Amino acid sequence: MINTQIDTRLVGKTILVIDDEKLIRDIVIAYLSEFNMNIVEAESVSDAQASLKNNDVELIISDIAMPGEETGIDLLTWCRKEHIFSPFILISGYLTAEDVRYALSLGVQHVIHKPFKKKQLVDAVFSSFAVSDSYNNLLNNYIEEIELNQQLFMAAIDGFAAAIGARDGYTLQHSEQVSDFAVLLSKKIGLDDKNVQTARIAGKLHDIGKIGVPESILLKSNDLTSAEYNVMKGHPEKAAEILGALPSLSAVIDGAKHHHERYDGFGYPDGLKGEEIPLMGRILAICDAFSAMITERPYRPAMQPELAREEIRVNSATQFDPQLVKVFLSIPEIVSV
Numbered sequence: 001m002i003n004t005q006i007d008t009r010l011v012g013k014t015i016l017v018i019d020d021e022k023l024i025r026d027i028v029i030a031y032l033s034e035f036n037m038n039i040v041e042a043e044s045v046s047d048a049q050a051s052l053k054n055n056d057v058e059l060i061i062s063d064i065a066m067p068g069e070e071t072g073i074d075l076l077t078w079c080r081k082e083h084i085f086s087p088f089i090l091i092s093g094y095l096t097a098e099d100v101r102y103a104l105s106l107g108v109q110h111v112i113h114k115p116f117k118k119k120q121l122v123d124a125v126f127s128s129f130a131v132s133d134s135y136n137n138l139l140n141n142y143i144e145e146i147e148l149n150q151q152l153f154m155a156a157i158d159g160f161a162a163a164i165g166a167r168d169g170y171t172l173q174h175s176e177q178v179s180d181f182a183v184l185l186s187k188k189i190g191l192d193d194k195n196v197q198t199a200r201i202a203g204k205l206h207d208i209g210k211i212g213v214p215e216s217i218l219l220k221s222n223d224l225t226s227a228e229y230n231v232m233k234g235h236p237e238k239a240a241e242i243l244g245a246l247p248s249l250s251a252v253i254d255g256a257k258h259h260h261e262r263y264d265g266f267g268y269p270d271g272l273k274g275e276e277i278p279l280m281g282r283i284l285a286i287c288d289a290f291s292a293m294i295t296e297r298p299y300r301p302a303m304q305p306e307l308a309r310e311e312i313r314v315n316s317a318t319q320f321d322p323q324l325v326k327v328f329l330s331i332p333e334i335v336s337v
């Protein structure tokens with residue numbers, strides 16, 4: 001007996017039926033006609049592939065042996081390669097145990113032997129959709145949960161950045177700008193999404209270690225004494241200490257800890273040289289310096305962007321990674337700041 005509640009959920013679903021024999025296609029269509037689905041037919045694997053490219057197919061019902069070299073199993077393999085994960089029902093008169101095992105390993109929902117009865121086909125269709133729906137629900141819940149966690153995570157990062165900014169009124173806007181520049185540069189050098197996200201977070205948090213610098217030094221408008229400068233220079237290591245509690249942020253920590261290293265080895269805290277400096281540190285060094293130069297401070301006006309770009313260029317290979325400088329200065333958003 002068919003559950004009428006599920007019954008209505010099939011209305012309007014698109015099904016692709018593949019069989020070289022028109023008679024079999026007609027039988028499948030006749031058996032399913034009462035459910036008001038949108039049924040697309042194909043008589044070969046290549047026909048089916050064309051249909052799958054043009055239709056949003058929600059269930060595939062395919063014969064195995066068909067004219068030409070390609071079989072229903074080949075179609076199934078092709079679908080999974082093309083990231084088409086619609087439920088799949090195989091119909092065949094000649095199936096080896098190996099075929100069945102392979103088909104099941106690719107997530108085929110049902111294998112039906114010819115000749116088949118209406119109930120067998122209808123049950124297989126209903127259960128394929130039920131499995132597919134519950135899988136989709138699970139997947140959607142999982143994605144929602146990940147998105148929510150990511151939003152919470154980014155809100156926490158922004159909270160950290162705001163905490164630094166609250167002390168000197170400068171760092172928040174500066175960190176946001178460094179983050180934007182770091183995203184542009186990391187995208188331009190072809191980093192993947194995960195590393196671009198790392199650059200975004202590293203930009204926001206690179207100066208988090210300034211939380212450990214007393215306000216008498218942080219807010220001082222005239223030159224720092226060498227003792228005060230030494231305290232200030234401790235902020236990258238302080239950042240690594242603070243962020244060290246979050247081991248999953250190791251690339252962010254690298255960036256924050258090494259954003260004041262110099263390409264020639266005369267920077268701090270570790271005096272690393274060239275490519276010894278973690279990439280995120282080299283990216284941030286340029287973005288940090290450029291943002292700092294074009295921002296007005298109580299003790300000096302903002303530098304004209306073209307002069308700041310020139311300053312970055314002049315310090316290529318001494319302070320900054322020359323390859324990154326070249327790319328940075330070619331970014332349209334940087335050229336037009």
Ligand SMILES: [Fe+2]
Pocket residue numbers: 206207235259260288
């Ligand atoms: Fe810094």
